[in-house]
Amino acid sequence: MKISHLFLLLAMVAIFSWFMGHESKLQIKPSGNAIKVGIIAPFSGEHIGKGKSGLQGIKIGQALRPYLNNGDTVELIMIDDQEIPKKSTQALKVLVEEHKVAFIFVFSNSNCVTAIAKVADQYKTPILAVFASHPDITRYSSFVNQFNFDDTFQASVAALYVRDELLLDKVAIVTQPENVHFSYLAKKFAQQFKEVDGEITDTIYLTTTKQDYIKILETLKSKDPELLYLPLDIDYLFNIKTALSKLNWYPAIMLSDGILANVKVQTEYPLNLLDGMLEIDAYSYNMDFTDFGEQLLKQVSLMGIGTQDISLYSVLGMEGYALLIHTMNQCLISNNSRQACINNAIRSTQRFEGVKGLISFDATGKAHRSLTINQINNGQLDFIVQVY
Secondary structure, three states, rough: OOOOHHHHHHHHHHHHHHHHHHHHHHHHOOOEEHHHHHHHHEOOOOHHHHHHHHHHHHHHHHHHOOOOOOEEEEEEEEEEEEOOHHHHHHHHHHHHHOOOOOOEEEEEOOOHHHHHHHHOOOOOEEEEEEEOOOHHHHOOOEEEEEOOOOHHHHHHHHHHHHHHOOOOOEEEEEEEEOOHHHHHHHHHHHHHHHHOEEEEEEEEOOOOOOOOOOHHHHHHOOOOOOOEEOOHHHHHHHHHHHHHHHHHOOEEEOOOOHHHHHHHHHOOOOOOHOOOOOOOOOOOOOOOOOHHHHHHHHHHHHHHOOHHOOOHHHHHHHHHHHHHHHHOOOOOOOOHHHHHHHHHHHHHHOOEEEOOOEEEEEEEEEOOOOEEEEEEOOOOOEEEEEOO
16 A cells, blocks of 8 residues: 555544544433432531632533533532531421432531431432441442542552551551541541551540640650551641741651642631641642543633643532533433432442543442552642552
């Protein structure tokens, strides 16, 4: 075959491939129908930033993929729970009974999702807990699905990294007993650290932000811990960071997931509050993007949103919406109800492409995805290692 003929053939193949790809998009014509999807999130109060960022991610995903394969759109119905468990369960009832939603995103914490899970089966509507990661959130219901990595995985990885990679022997823990997510992380970290011959010098439970932090830290320091493990809210972290500076004590510090995102979505504390600390998270800023992640980056740019305004909560919202469209498209023709079909489709999902990696679900509704260990510098998560 002559070279000119070869080039002509390749060009024709390229044009045909381009045409087929664009033709498939053109075939999706708006049907005029909308499927109702609920969102339970803190849209007011202390945790408003989490709800706003999660919703931002949903809307970015919606702009990228506005239609199902049959041309239907998604209508979002939002209810503010202020991250209060009682309000979360009330919101669930309203969304199902009054609005007849086909699916519900929950952007609130593990306390709220646990409360929802205990009553969810009576509503038989699939729920995606976008941020919550306590292992019990899927225990009580066959309709609650966990999108974030599990706290058992997070705490075990944190403990093994401190012991086996940092080669540290002694750790002190400070946590919040009223928060099931933080208290569980503290318990599992201590258990795993002891199993690999590490020593927990102290475990302190803070029940209010009005504490004598200088006295607490002096007690911790007297036993010479090499690292502080701090699964805590940012108000507690700010007080601890201030007290550490006054004591002129600078131990290594490891935080739990989402803490930098919480700092980014509020205005009270400076962005450099957490600089130098280690943090477990779903991503870091300098990881490679998947093809889907690159599509989202372009969409963010088209919408005039700066990448500095995208938090962990936004990214999980984008991925969660993409998963919803993926599963809904499998349920356009089904003998089961749409709700049951979507729920089964989520729990059958394998190797779903997220922003920076693959996500699979097991039959209990738990996502299996990687996590990263990062160091916080200048308000960013600098990648250290990814663990599967």
